[in-house]
Amino acid sequence: xxxxxxxxxxxxxxxxxxxxxxxxxxxxxxxxxxxxxxxxxxxxxxxxxxxxxxxxxxxxxxxxxxxxxxxxxxxxxxxxxxxxxxxxxxxxxxxxxxxxxxxxxxxxxxxxxxxxxxxxxxxxxxxxxxxxxxxxxxxxxxxxxxxxxxxxxxxxxxxxxxxxxxxxxxxxxxxxxxxxxxxxxxxxxxxxxxxxxxxxxxxxxxxxxxxxxxxxxxxxxxxxxxxxxxxxxxxxxxxxxxxxxxxx
Amino acid sequence: xxxxxxxxxxxxxxxxxxxxxxxxxxxxxxxxxxxxxxxxxxxxxxxxxxxxxxxxxxxxxxxxxxxxxxxxxxxxxxxxxxxxxxxxxxxxxxxxxxxxxxxxxxxxxxxxxxxxxxxxxxxxxxxxxxxxxxxxxxxxxxxxxxxxxxxxxxxxxxxxxxxxxxxxxxxxxxxxxxxxxxxxxxxxxxxxxxxxxxxxxxxxxxxxxxxxxxxxxxxxxxxxxxxxxxxxxxxxxxxxxxxxxxxxxxxxxxxxxxxxxxxxxxxxxxxxxxxxxxxxxxxxxxxxxxxxxxxxxxxxxxxxxxxxxxxxxxxxxxxxxxxxxxxxxxxxxxxxxxxxxxxxxxxxxxxxxxxxx
Ligand SMILES: Nc1ncnc2c1ncn2[C@@H]1O[C@H](COP(=O)(O)OP(=O)(O)OP(=O)(O)O)[C@@H](O)[C@H]1O
Ligand SMILES: [Mg+2]
Numbered sequence: 001x002x003x004x005x006x007x008x009x010x011x012x013x014x015x016x017x018x019x020x021x022x023x024x025x026x027x028x029x030x031x032x033x034x035x036x037x038x039x040x041x042x043x044x045x046x047x048x049x050x051x052x053x054x055x056x057x058x059x060x061x062x063x064x065x066x067x068x069x070x071x072x073x074x075x076x077x078x079x080x081x082x083x084x085x086x087x088x089x090x091x092x093x094x095x096x097x098x099x100x101x102x103x104x105x106x107x108x109x110x111x112x113x114x115x116x117x118x119x120x121x122x123x124x125x126x127x128x129x130x131x132x133x134x135x136x137x138x139x140x141x142x143x144x145x146x147x148x149x150x151x152x153x154x155x156x157x158x159x160x161x162x163x164x165x166x167x168x169x170x171x172x173x174x175x176x177x178x179x180x181x182x183x184x185x186x187x188x189x190x191x192x193x194x195x196x197x198x199x200x201x202x203x204x205x206x207x208x209x210x211x212x213x214x215x216x217x218x219x220x221x222x223x224x225x226x227x228x229x230x231x232x233x234x235x236x237x238x239x240x241x242x243x244x245x246x247x248x
Numbered sequence: 249x250x251x252x253x254x255x256x257x258x259x260x261x262x263x264x265x266x267x268x269x270x271x272x273x274x275x276x277x278x279x280x281x282x283x284x285x286x287x288x289x290x291x292x293x294x295x296x297x298x299x300x301x302x303x304x305x306x307x308x309x310x311x312x313x314x315x316x317x318x319x320x321x322x323x324x325x326x327x328x329x330x331x332x333x334x335x336x337x338x339x340x341x342x343x344x345x346x347x348x349x350x351x352x353x354x355x356x357x358x359x360x361x362x363x364x365x366x367x368x369x370x371x372x373x374x375x376x377x378x379x380x381x382x383x384x385x386x387x388x389x390x391x392x393x394x395x396x397x398x399x400x401x402x403x404x405x406x407x408x409x410x411x412x413x414x415x416x417x418x419x420x421x422x423x424x425x426x427x428x429x430x431x432x433x434x435x436x437x438x439x440x441x442x443x444x445x446x447x448x449x450x451x452x453x454x455x456x457x458x459x460x461x462x463x464x465x466x467x468x469x470x471x472x473x474x475x476x477x478x479x480x481x482x483x484x485x486x487x488x489x490x491x492x493x494x495x496x497x498x499x500x501x502x503x504x505x506x507x508x509x510x511x512x513x514x515x516x517x518x519x520x521x522x523x524x525x526x527x528x529x530x531x532x533x534x535x536x537x538x539x540x541x542x543x544x545x546x547x548x549x550x551x552x553x554x555x556x557x558x559x560x561x562x563x564x565x566x567x568x569x570x571x572x573x574x575x576x577x578x579x580x581x582x583x584x585x586x587x588x589x590x591x592x593x594x595x596x597x598x599x600x601x602x603x604x605x
Contacts, residue, residue, distance in 0.1 A: 056501050082507040093502035097520055097598075106516065107506035152502075159506060 001084065005068030007032045007163050007194045008053060014061030015048055015218075022048045024218040025062065030196060032162070035189050037205040037226075038198045040215035041241060046198040049215070050165045053196070054085045067162065083111060086156030090168040092148045094140035100127070100151050101136040104158045112159065119158070126154040130184050146177030150184055157188075164188065166197040200245055206230065214238045293574070305567050318568035319575050322559040326572065329395015329555040335387060339398040342378040345371055346401045354590055356597070368409065375402070391469040395550035397579065403541045403551065406473045408534065411480035418485035419522075420514060423492060433485075440482035445543060448475045453547035472544055480537050487529045491522030524598050531591035535584050552576060 008030040015023035023045050030036050038046050051057040052064060055071060055078045064071040066081050095103050104123035108114040114122070127133045130150035132143075140148055149169055156164060166185070170178040182204050189195060189208040199205070205212050205226055212229040214222040214237075222229065222238045233239045266272040296313025303317030319326070328336045349371035353364055379398060382388035394402070421433035440448070452475035457465045465471070495518060503513040523530065545554040556576045560569045 054505055056504060079507055079509065082505060085505075087502075087505035089498055089502065091496070091498050093496070093498035095499065095502070095517055095521075097524065107508060110512050110516070111507040111509075155506070 001066070001080070002068035003032065003162070005065070006030065007034070007067060008196070009065040010049070010053075010062065011065075012062035013049070013052060013059055013064065015045075015052060015057065016060050022218050023052070023059070026218075026220055027062075028213065028220065028223075030163075030194065032194055033192045034210045035193075035195045035208050036197070036211050036213060037209040038196060038213045038215060039200055039202075039205070039241070039245070040221075044215040045218040046215055047167050050087075050167060050196055050198060053163075053165060054082050054087055056087075079111075083159060084162045085165060086159055086161035086163070087165045088149070088152050088156055088167070088169045090171050092140070092145070092152045092172070094148055094152055094155070096140050099137055099139055100132075100143070103140065103151060104155045107155070108158050122160075123154070123158050126157045127151070129157070129187070130154045131180075144177060145173045146180045149173065149177075149181045153181075153184055153188075163194045163196070166195065166199065168198050168200070170199065170201060202230070202242075202246060214241065216241070305564065308568075314571050314574075315568045316571060318560060318565045318571050322565065322572075323575075325396075325559045326552070326556045326575065327396045329399065329550040329558075330393055331395055331398075332387070332389060332393065335381075335389060338378045338381070338386065338389075339394070339396070342375045342398050343401060345374050345378070346398070346405060350405070391467050392548075394469070396555040397552050399544075399549060400541045400552040403473055403476060403544060403549075404538050407476045407480050407537050407541075410474065410477035411484060411537075414477060414481035415484035415488060416519065418481060419488035419492065422485065422489060437482045437485050440478055441486070443479075445476070445479050445540060446546060448479050449543060449547050451475065468547070469549065472547055472549070476537070476540070476544070480533065484530065484533050487526045487533060488519075488522055490529065491524070491526035492518065494525040495521050527591060527595055527598070531588060535587055538583060538587070539580070552579065 006029050008028070010026055010028045013023050013026040014021070026045075026049055028036075028049075038050070040046055048057055052059045053066070066085065069077065069081065071077065071081060094100075095106070098106065101120065101123055104127065105114075105116065105119035108119040108122065109116060124133055124136065127136055130153055132147055132150055132154075135143060135147060135151070140151065143151065149172075153169075169185070170181050173181060178201070182201060185195075185197070185204065186208055197204070197209075209226050211223060212226050213220055214229070214233075214235070216237050222233065222235050224234075229238070230242065233242060265275040292313050294313075296311050297316055298308045298311050298313065299316045299320065301317055301320035303315055303320075305315070308315035308317060324333070324336055328339045331339050349367055352358055352367055358364060358367065377383065377386070379394060379402070380389060380391070418433050418437055421429050422437065424430045424433070449472055452471040453468050456471055499517055499521065500513055503517045508516070541551055542553040544551055550558070553576060556572050560566060560572050565572075
């Protein structure tokens with residue numbers, strides 16, 4: 001793994017579900033420290049694309065490079081990439097049978113072979129960062145949605161990844177909890193984390209994104225810095241989408 | 249304003265049992281029937297029963313109640329079968345060892361692979377040494393002479409110890425990403441489940457020796473235990489699969505995204521949650537397995553129930569079969585009731601922190 005290479009390089013990425021062509025030759029490069037927001041209508045392939053990056057979905061064509069390492073069928077390589085690429089899901093996916101602290105220390109201890117004491121210290125540091133250190137001994141089922149999603153972010157951070165992927169992290173939250181999660185994400189962005197966020201929070205995109213990527217029907221339609229993307233969209237489809245998302 | 253808790257409770261009871269004339273009638277009627285049965289049982293089992301070992305058919309009949317004298321004189325046959333009489337302290341001790349190991353492994357603080365493996369290895373060695381003998385100056389006792397409670401316990405525990413890992417293996421293979429493996433595992437499970445346990449036991453005891461090479465045949469008891477374990481595993485594998493189906497897909501994805509390997513995902517995320525969901529059915533399966541140990545009598549083993557049957561086969565005790573069956577039923581009840589209470593305890597314990605979902 002070469003930390004001077006681009007963080008993520010997707011070239012002509014193809015993905016099929018049976019005969020359905022879900023990704024049609026996607027190419028996207030994300031530099032280290034860059035923040036990319038991905039948006040687009042439902043079913044456009046946003047989740048599929050970012051799930052290919054950590055191989056929760058296998059791609060059928062094209063190449064994926066993470067810090068210069070090309071992903072192929074080598075299982076060991078996939079595990080190595082997953083260590084450096086954290087992911088936050090729409091449904092949180094916390095482990096319900098473990099406390100918040102155990103959720104955060106599990107992977108560092110198993111995968112990175114960190115000692116329990118070190119893992120717990122790191123976990124407490126990140127739980128403080130997402131502002132819920134007092135919930136460490138609780139179970140996920142005892143927390144609100146916003147708190148759960150912040151734990152999920154802390155859990156991903158505990159692996160000290162180079163890249164964080166977010167798949168609609170606020171879509172399952174009540175409106176009053178969205179802000180607390182976005183705040184944490186803004187902080188991470190400002191600290192220089194490399195991030196790819198699938199989200200429809202356009203305020204967040206304006207504030208932190210270096211680039212906004214618009215997808216439709218398995219293709220990248222437009223890719224631009226937020227000022228241009230929102231101020232001067234080139235494609236009709238982007239304009240239509242923006243009017244729908246921002247319209248109300 | 250709140251009514252005192254006691255009177256609210258009383259009101260609820262009254263509503264439940266005397267809410268209408270009909271329900272009041274039913275309540276009184278059921279109470280009368282229950283009371284009558286209970287009284288009859290007490291009268292037979294305690295008040296007019298004979299307890300001392302010197303009781304005979306005549307003296308018992310004269311008192312009119314149960315003749316527990318049969319237990320007092322024949323309990324060693326019931327508990328230990330045809331195990332040599334002078335050596336019966338050994339199966340007694342062996343039973344205690346098994347019971348001790350079971351109780352130990354039920355304690356949450358013992359739940360690590362290392363501790364459990366150590367406990368069970370030591371337990372098995374001690375049990376086997378005591379029962380089989382042949383070393384340490386203990387007279388050798390062939391497996392064919394084992395009987396009664398230790399045999400029942402041995403078959404049950406061994407079925408569980410061999411069957412559970414088999415079940416986990418079959419269940420994991422059945423959800424394999426490779427369709428061939430998943431299908432083969434499915435076939436194995438479905439085949440075993442469509443055979444009656446009796447036919448599996450017969451096959452293992454009688455048919456298998458003709459098919460296997462000599463060095464693989466082994467003692468009949470172990471072949472039978474293997475058959476019972478296979479049967480247990482097929483059903484338990486389906487129970488575990490049911491547990492898998494209750495786990496959201498995102499759980500395994502989250503574990504993958506964190507870089508956990510296949511075995512770490514299974515061991516830490518998938519199986520613990522599957523067992524939680526499958527706990528009631530799993531306890532049920534263990535209860536059934538315990539009851540089914542009595543089937544090994546058909547291939548010539550004198551387990552608890554069969555040993556009990558011999559206890560009243562001698563002329564003088566022919567009349568006292570009810571007492572013997574009540575005694576055996578009490579032993580089964582103690583085990584199964586303990587098992588289900590333990591299941592309830594586990595469920596309560598696992599529900600900690602799950603109040604919201
Ligand atoms: N496992 C699957 N099997 C078959 N089709 C799938 C599968 N997963 C996704 N698809 C299809 O692929 C397309 C892209 O799905 P994807 O989840 O990537 O969309 P998305 O852009 O994330 O949409 P949303 O905003 O609703 O999350 C959709 O048409 C979907 O129906
Ligand atoms: Mg999606």
